[in-house]
Amino acid sequence: MAAEKTFYLETFGCQMNVVDSERIVDSLKQIGYRQVSLVEDAGLILLNTCSVRDKAERKVYGHLGSFKPLKADNPALIIGVGGCVAQQEGERLLEKLPFLDLVFGTHNVHKLPEMVQAVEKNRVRCLETDFLDRETRLALFPRRTEGDMVSRFVTVMQGCDNFCSYCVVPHVRGREISRPSAEILAEIEELSAGGVREVTLIGQNVNSYGARIEGELSFAALLAAVQAIDGIERIRFTTSHPRDLSGELIAAFATLDKLCLHIHLPVQCGSDRVLKLMNRGYTRAGYLDRVRRLKEVAPEIRLTSDIIVGFPGETEEDFAATLDLVAEVRYADVFTFLYSPRPGTAAAELSDDLPAAVRQERFDRLLALQESIGRQVWAADVGAVLPVLVEGESRQGEGQIFGRTTWNRIVNFPGSPELIGRTVPVRILRSNKNTQLGEIVI
Numbered sequence: 001m002a003a004e005k006t007f008y009l010e011t012f013g014c015q016m017n018v019v020d021s022e023r024i025v026d027s028l029k030q031i032g033y034r035q036v037s038l039v040e041d042a043g044l045i046l047l048n049t050c051s052v053r054d055k056a057e058r059k060v061y062g063h064l065g066s067f068k069p070l071k072a073d074n075p076a077l078i079i080g081v082g083g084c085v086a087q088q089e090g091e092r093l094l095e096k097l098p099f100l101d102l103v104f105g106t107h108n109v110h111k112l113p114e115m116v117q118a119v120e121k122n123r124v125r126c127l128e129t130d131f132l133d134r135e136t137r138l139a140l141f142p143r144r145t146e147g148d149m150v151s152r153f154v155t156v157m158q159g160c161d162n163f164c165s166y167c168v169v170p171h172v173r174g175r176e177i178s179r180p181s182a183e184i185l186a187e188i189e190e191l192s193a194g195g196v197r198e199v200t201l202i203g204q205n206v207n208s209y210g211a212r213i214e215g216e217l218s219f220a221a222l223l224a225a226v227q228a229i230d231g232i233e234r235i236r237f238t239t240s241h242p243r244d245l246s247g248e249l250i251a252a253f254a255t256l257d258k259l260c261l262h263i264h265l266p267v268q269c270g271s272d273r274v275l276k277l278m279n280r281g282y283t284r285a286g287y288l289d290r291v292r293r294l295k296e297v298a299p300e301i302r303l304t305s306d307i308i309v310g311f312p313g314e315t316e317e318d319f320a321a322t323l324d325l326v327a328e329v330r331y332a333d334v335f336t337f338l339y340s341p342r343p344g345t346a347a348a349e350l351s352d353d354l355p356a357a358v359r360q361e362r363f364d365r366l367l368a369l370q371e372s373i374g375r376q377v378w379a380a381d382v383g384a385v386l387p388v389l390v391e392g393e394s395r396q397g398e399g400q401i402f403g404r405t406t407w408n409r410i411v412n413f414p415g416s417p418e419l420i421g422r423t424v425p426v427r428i429l430r431s432n433k434n435t436q437l438g439e440i441v442i
Helices: 015-030 056-065 068-073 084-089 091-096 109-122 134-139 169-173 181-193 219-227 247-255 272-277 284-297 316-329 356-379
Strands: 005-011 033-035 044-049 078-083 102-104 126-128 151-155 198-202 234-238 262-264 302-309 333-338 385-393 400-404 410-414 423-431 435-440
Touching: 005 015, 015 033, 015 044, 015 078, 015 109, 015 151, 015 198, 044 056, 044 084, 056 078, 056 084, 056 091, 078 084, 078 109, 084 091, 084 102, 084 169, 091 102, 102 109, 109 126, 151 181, 181 198, 181 219, 198 219, 219 234, 219 247, 247 284, 272 316, 284 316, 302 316, 302 356, 316 356, 333 356, 356 423, 385 410, 400 423, 410 423
Parallel strands: 005 033, 005 044, 044 078, 078 102, 102 126, 151 198, 198 234, 262 302, 302 333, 410 435
Antiparallel strands: 385 400, 385 423, 400 410, 423 435
16 A cells, blocks of 8 residues: 655745645645645645745745755655745755755746656656746636635736836746636636635736736726625735726725725835835825825725835935824734845845844834834724624634634634624624634624
8 A cells, every 4th residue: 555645835925825835735635645734744845935025045945954854864755845935046945955856936836746746756856947928827827716715815917017126026926917807707706606705816916907918807897897796795905006006996995895995005115215216116195195095985994014124225214204104094004024135136236234223223113103003993993893704713712713804804703613604793892913802793
């Protein structure tokens, strides 16, 4: 009897990587592998990586290095790495890590099964990091319609053409490409028929969906088409580039009742001078005008954002402009990052003499301000009865289930698993740092 084939998968980074990992899981199951939760139980170990965060490459090398003793104990163990770091580092990974068996880039997830089988049969080391042409990529868009989840990600586009000076995405994900709307809608119809009640449309910059294809739907029109699909109760999307946030899309928050009242709109900085260095393509005033219009059409909308602290050349005046913008917008949450140069980006060539201690002090000030604002935003929910789409049993245990509000906030509350997939009224009893506690209103 042949030994059971098992794999262990770790995923780092963004929602695009989560979708890629779903494809990895499905493809490995098709060649007889079973996923396990403990790395020690696996015959195949994979990391799906992201290179956006600070020192990402170093962290991946270190993490892979921790698997070396497992390989020494079991020479048949297969170790592989995919995603953005794999795309960026390529052959260097194989050169630096002799125990590594396979490297697959962001356009090559579909080749993983044959790479694994090649290692199994011939003990060869495999590398696939070529970018694919447009037609090939269109045929390989991730599509997954099985499973019993209530909420699912649906990829609508990949890549990015913006080339923000600090960002590695165009270099590791490729240029922007939109998936045909007919395929997207067909997938969502199948998901709805299978019990999915919420879809999140994802891409590096969904706001520019369809803009480069004659006759294709705009992103706002795509949302309207999803709104018309029976069974879908909620629609979300991410991520949005402020420059491409159209008036039509802003109006969708007033006209589409299934569209959740939350938008992630990364500002990155509040200083016009730094925004220009970042090649963001909008001004502070332009960003704030978009925020104003969003709040006019949907007064209850809540915004989240990304902010980079300590971009090369950032002055105290520049940073003060960021603090002022955060105080004016009053984000529900902000994801803050200390600037770090990404290989191959324009910002990596800029002179950067800002001391690390200054960066950290500014980061701490921004965090303190946002935490204060966030506490106030979420505390306002206490006592309110909000519709919550139940997604599953809570990690908190103790007979609790969980779901999300329209603002994408997780709420844990006592309830039966039979409620999964239903939208129920929940009174918010307490707001914690990242979640809320509630009770069903009968």
